Amino acid sequence: MKPILQIENISKRFRISHELQPYLNFRDRLIQLFRRSSTTSEEFWALNKISFTVEAGESIGIIGKNGAGKSTLLKILSKITPPTSGRIISRGRIASLLEVGTGFHPELTGRENIFLNGSILGMKRTEIQQKFDEIVDFSGVEKFLDTPLKHYSSGMQLRLAFAVAAFLEPEVLIIDEVLAVGDAEFQKKCMGKMDEVSKSGRTILFVSHNMNAVNSLCTRCIYLSKGKIVEIGKTEDIINQYLKGDNDQTNQRNFTTLEKTIGDESAVLLDARIVNSEMETIDYLSIDKISGIEYSFEIKKSGMNPVPNIHLYTNKGECAFVSNVDPKGKFSSPGKYKAVMWIPPHLLNAGTYSAGLALSTLNPTSVHFYEQDALIFDVIEDVNKRATEYKQNIPGVVRPLLEWKL
Amino acid sequence: MEYEIKPAGRFSLNLGELWEYRELIFFFTWRDIKVKYKQTFFGAAWAVFQPLLLMVVFTVFFARNFTIDIGDVPYPVFVFSGLLLWNVFANGLSNAGNSMVANANIIKKIYFPRLIIPISSILSAMVDFVISMVVYFCILFFYGLQNAIPSILLVLPLSLLITLCTVMGAGSFLAALNVKYRDFRYVIPFLIQILMFMTPIIYPVNTPDMEWVRTLLLLNPITGAIDLIRSALMGVPVNTMAVVIGSISSLVWLAIGIAYFRKTEYYFADLA
Numbered sequence: 001m002k003p004i005l006q007i008e009n010i011s012k013r014f015r016i017s018h019e020l021q022p023y024l025n026f027r028d029r030l031i032q033l034f035r036r037s038s039t040t041s042e043e044f045w046a047l048n049k050i051s052f053t054v055e056a057g058e059s060i061g062i063i064g065k066n067g068a069g070k071s072t073l074l075k076i077l078s079k080i081t082p083p084t085s086g087r088i089i090s091r092g093r094i095a096s097l098l099e100v101g102t103g104f105h106p107e108l109t110g111r112e113n114i115f116l117n118g119s120i121l122g123m124k125r126t127e128i129q130q131k132f133d134e135i136v137d138f139s140g141v142e143k144f145l146d147t148p149l150k151h152y153s154s155g156m157q158l159r160l161a162f163a164v165a166a167f168l169e170p171e172v173l174i175i176d177e178v179l180a181v182g183d184a185e186f187q188k189k190c191m192g193k194m195d196e197v198s199k200s201g202r203t204i205l206f207v208s209h210n211m212n213a214v215n216s217l218c219t220r221c222i223y224l225s226k227g228k229i230v231e232i233g234k235t236e237d238i239i240n241q242y243l244k245g246d247n248d249q250t251n252q253r254n255f256t257t258l259e260k261t262i263g264d265e266s267a268v269l270l271d272a273r274i275v276n277s278e279m280e281t282i283d284y285l286s287i288d289k290i291s292g293i294e295y296s297f298e299i300k301k302s303g304m305n306p307v308p309n310i311h312l313y314t315n316k317g318e319c320a321f322v323s324n325v326d327p328k329g330k331f332s333s334p335g336k337y338k339a340v341m342w343i344p345p346h347l348l349n350a351g352t353y354s355a356g357l358a359l360s361t362l363n364p365t366s367v368h369f370y371e372q373d374a375l376i377f378d379v380i381e382d383v384n385k386r387a388t389e390y391k392q393n394i395p396g397v398v399r400p401l402l403e404w405k406l
Numbered sequence: 407m408e409y410e411i412k413p414a415g416r417f418s419l420n421l422g423e424l425w426e427y428r429e430l431i432f433f434f435t436w437r438d439i440k441v442k443y444k445q446t447f448f449g450a451a452w453a454v455f456q457p458l459l460l461m462v463v464f465t466v467f468f469a470r471n472f473t474i475d476i477g478d479v480p481y482p483v484f485v486f487s488g489l490l491l492w493n494v495f496a497n498g499l500s501n502a503g504n505s506m507v508a509n510a511n512i513i514k515k516i517y518f519p520r521l522i523i524p525i526s527s528i529l530s531a532m533v534d535f536v537i538s539m540v541v542y543f544c545i546l547f548f549y550g551l552q553n554a555i556p557s558i559l560l561v562l563p564l565s566l567l568i569t570l571c572t573v574m575g576a577g578s579f580l581a582a583l584n585v586k587y588r589d590f591r592y593v594i595p596f597l598i599q600i601l602m603f604m605t606p607i608i609y610p611v612n613t614p615d616m617e618w619v620r621t622l623l624l625l626n627p628i629t630g631a632i633d634l635i636r637s638a639l640m641g642v643p644v645n646t647m648a649v650v651i652g653s654i655s656s657l658v659w660l661a662i663g664i665a666y667f668r669k670t671e672y673y674f675a676d677l678a
Contacts, residue, residue, distance in 0.1 A: 082413050103511075105437060119433040
């Protein structure tokens with residue numbers, strides 16, 4: 001059988017006109033004058049000769065950093081924007097979900113919005129009528145069906161929007177990061193629905209930053225970087241490659257090579273890394289192993305008693321914890337010092353975290369340096385090692401192993 | 407079903423696709439109508455007030471102060487028969503011209519034939535037309551002119567068609583321009599004001615003294631459309647010249663507008 005999607009040499013060029021950029025100041029302009037090219041518009045290839053094929057019934061994940069071209073690729077596949085060159089042959093009806101609730105109107109009631117949104121997504125009116133009860137049931141907003149949407153909470157709007165989308169029945173479904181919103185329970189419901197959709201033999205193209213979601217839904221994965229395909233292959237391998245990959249080294253950093261030093265006249269930050277129990281630099285934390293965050297700094301004055309402290313944040317921006325330590329006079333003479341904070345196994349949940357590194361003196365309080373997002377790393381879990389059969393995403397910031405009495 | 411996604415190619419009208427999406431045209435039109443009078447106290451009654459008020463204003467200012475030769479027809483009826491089609495044009499043009507920008511968030515997220523948006527925004531202006539048509543017939547009864555109704559209904563389809571072709575062409579042209587140059591948001595109301603005086607609504611076609619002004623008026627398709635209705639109202643022969651020129655120029659507008667829209671629509675999502 002022929003593949004359902006054939007993507008052949010797709011490229012997309014954007015012209016960035018500098019005239020339209022308000023933040024390009026006069027100095028930049030002058031510098032441009034002296035450069036060899038005097039053009040004020042710059043070409044930018046959002047996608048550069050992308051080729052791959054998708055077989056019917058496959059679920060393919062597309063991963064890559066922001067700006068890798070994922071969204072542009074989905075927009076071309078959904079016919080929203082044309083490619084600059086190349087072509088795509090499609091052998092099925094494509095529906096795209098680049099956003100949930102496209103076209104929702106706040107003044108219309110829930111019932112009216114179901115019809116409007118369904119129709120925008122490409123459903124026929126009779127089709128919507130047939131599935132109406134199921135949609136309402138799935139959304140759980142039946143009590144408010146005749147209330148204008150503007151009186152809904154954002155959670156309710158989202159549930160209604162996803163409910164309509166969940167009953168689309170195209171041959172190819174394109175989904176962009178729609179699960180990044182909503183509470184954990186709702187996300188679980190969505191993932192379950194998507195699993196069902198993919199098992200019913202439909203083809204799915206799925207873009208997400210949530211590696212757990214990609215892992216559980218997709219068999220094959222495409223890793224995009226700077227508009228090019230880095231690798232196509234089995235999801236697990238690609239995710240590992242991506243996490244280790246050309247990510248701008250956020251697991252180990254040297255701050256002395258930056259343009260400005262991080263610190264004040266008393267202390268400066270030198271470097272930082274994440275380590276395992278053998279003090280070797282590692283790429284990511286394993287959920288069941290002890291790991292450490294190490295950073296070194298230089299003390300320039302004597303007689304200080306600064307407190308090292310680390311602020312750990314989730315990728316959603318919530319503070320997971322702040323930890324500090326009493327230095328007990330260890331840093332009282334000038335010199336270079338190291339500090340390691342050990343994170344015990346089974347503390348953090350699987351996910352992406354960022355560490356802010358700081359050094360401060362108390363009484364009177366002064367912060368010598370505080371470098372936000374100094375290290376960014378993933379906590380990885382091997383779901384096969386779980387105690388139970390449950391393999392889905394488990395929400396939460398922490399994932400302690402707790403004692404139960406049965 | 408097999409199809410290809412290619413770089414922006416040659417112009418094609420693709421009416422078949424538009425037909426496939428007819429339900430979406432219906433839903434967009436329905437949405438615009440529903441939303442239009444939400445949270446207004448008088449609701450759809452505004453569709454009655456607006457032309458009536460204009461009629462009163464024009465009658466007070468023009469009928470008394472100027473001698474305008476309009477035969478036996480009372481001036482309010484004369485003005486209202488002009489406003490009828492003018493409002494379709496003015497509301498349609500203003501709706502359509504702003505429609506692409508107003509729906510930018512949808513255009514950026516989902517594909518459908520873009521022409522649906524100006525089409526449904528013009529169709530939603532038609533509801534007001536139907537309402538004011540009822541008002542118009544009431545006025546005719548009030549003045550005892552109900553005998554003219556059959557002949558007005560006879561010419562109505564053609565005059566409406568001329569108006570709709572014109573507004574569809576000009577509206578989609580402005581809609582496409584508005585995506586790229588937001589200046590047109592400010593140009594549209596201004597343009598409609600100017601055009602109102604360049605259309606024989608408050609005066610008959612043959613009023614201007616200068617020959618070239620009259621010719622210019624004839625090039626305005628709405629002139630022909632209004633003239634059709636007024637001849638039916640007054641029971642005088644149709645100004646064939648006005649109607650033929652109006653029909654042709656409305657088709658020219660339609661062709662230019664849609665061609666430009668189709669040519670530029672590929673990049674709406676990147677620009678909006």
